[in-house]
Amino acid sequence: MDRSELAQPFERMIAGLFPPGRVREGNGWDAERREIEASGFLDLLAGDDALAFDHAVPLFIVLGRHAAPLGIGREMIARGGLGDGAEAILLAAAIAGAGERVLEMAVAYANDRVQFGKPIGKQQAVQQNLALMAEHVVAVRLAAELAAADFPDGGAMKAAVAKATASELAPRIASAAHAVCGAMGIGMEHDLQLFTRRLHQWRAEAGSETLHSRALGIAVLADDRSAVDWVRAEVFREA
């Protein structure tokens, strides 16, 4: 199945169930559980005709894009009987989704907000920060996609790559978005905080960048291959 084909109905459902107003109330997802349960999405990763794991990445990107409770994702992982590595990889995907959303919000704000007689997005300093932010968002998504390919083969090291990258970049993406959105983004009423709050929570969840980096470092130092050979074999699983 094409990834967007898969993500679109999920996106519609999650966007409908978790509009910013409801996310702001933050009552978990118990009220929504029945509806999601009925849709069958919670079992997508379980059973004989389960989705390939790399298709879970777009689903978790959707959860991130809507700051949806990760309980949904956790339930999907549990029903699929997937291990710890799965959670770290899918958290990285959720961070990619939230990052993508705050990038869109920051770009829209930069084109809209006028200071000194022109949109702040015409200022080179603002453009440079948003460009770097886009680089980081793309990096997190590619790290998650890389890790999810052929999972669980090479799962532990791939999960460490994905979560080390996502956790390293999540706070930088959040700070860049806040810098662009000014005081407006600091207000409780503005949606930005719903996403940057998640970025910080998900960064720490299932281990931060230092924890995952150490796991990689220990494995690399216990080996004798070059950096590129190690990465090709243990992360990309190339022959």
Place this chain on the structure above:
Amino acid sequence: MFASFTFARIPADYEDLRATARRLAKEAVADRPMDVCARSWSGYDAEFSRKLGAAGLLGLTLPKEYGGGGMGPFARFVVVEELLAAGAPVAAHWIADRQSAPLILNFGTEAQRHAYIPAICRGESLFAIGMSEPGSGSDLASVRTRAERRGDGWRLNGQKIWTSGAMHADRMIALVRTSGSAEDRHRGLSQVIVDLHAPGVTVRPIKDLAGDAHFAEVFFDDVALPSDALVGEEGQGWQQVTAELAFERSGPERIYSSVVLLDGWLAHLRSTGRADAATTALVGGMIARLATLRAMSIACTALLEAGESPVVEASIVKDLGTAFEQDLPLAIADNLASHRDEPVSDELRRTLEYVTLVAPSFSLRGGAREILRGIIARGLGLR
């Protein structure tokens, strides 16, 4: 956002190619100390490049009728990755293989293709890129070197600078003004092939801060060019150069400039057995960045393979990749200097010193960081 810029795998078809590239690269670096290997991009070894040509490892993406490999961009990715990871000397074919031959294929006449491409694929013909001038760096459209019609051909006057490999090269593809003035900007620019041995051409090597002379100033004093020196159409130079820069920015070479140093440091840590918490976190953090960047570079190659021109995506990979290349020597220096009682080999020290000195060039060559971020900002809809 950037939806087509997504994870891809290198097709398995290129494993033989990888094995050949690896064997030749290993042979070439066998007697070279680490700090010489770290100079991979600027390492000039004509014999090695000819060997690569004979083994069919150059011009991989060019059609077979011109002596190329008739393969896709992934073939080149695999070979370049092996050469750079080993620290093999690539300067003698680098520019011709990466940029000049594809440019001539895309914009040249049939006669030009047959005249230049087969020799490039054999590793026997060296090209240089003549874009920068003393007054034109990032603002490339302001070039003043001029080619004027004279009889059948052209007369060339002006100066280029920072031209990599000009002292070894046979030819330069130069961006020049053929009509109008610098104020006309993108209009009136063309690309010409200049024989660097022709009368009126003077090449003066420039030493870099490490003491190496890998680039040069090139002066043109009324140099006569034949009528077929023009590549592509007169006045289309800007469009052609833009297409050329997409080849230059999208390869794996924007990740691996410090990888010889990284391996030297790993070998040092393995031999001392030091695996303290700070060090393992640092090593792992660098490995995570390397893996992520490699995935990004492969994703970019997949877009090239699909026939797209991933200008924004290539800028994303280059900016993030060069930041990684630049962070490595700083982090390694800190790590070594925080264990002062631990002996470090002269070879590793020299390599570290060299990479530290040249690292600022990584985010200048091929387009400065701020310029790339401007391209990305435009891709985000901000300009």
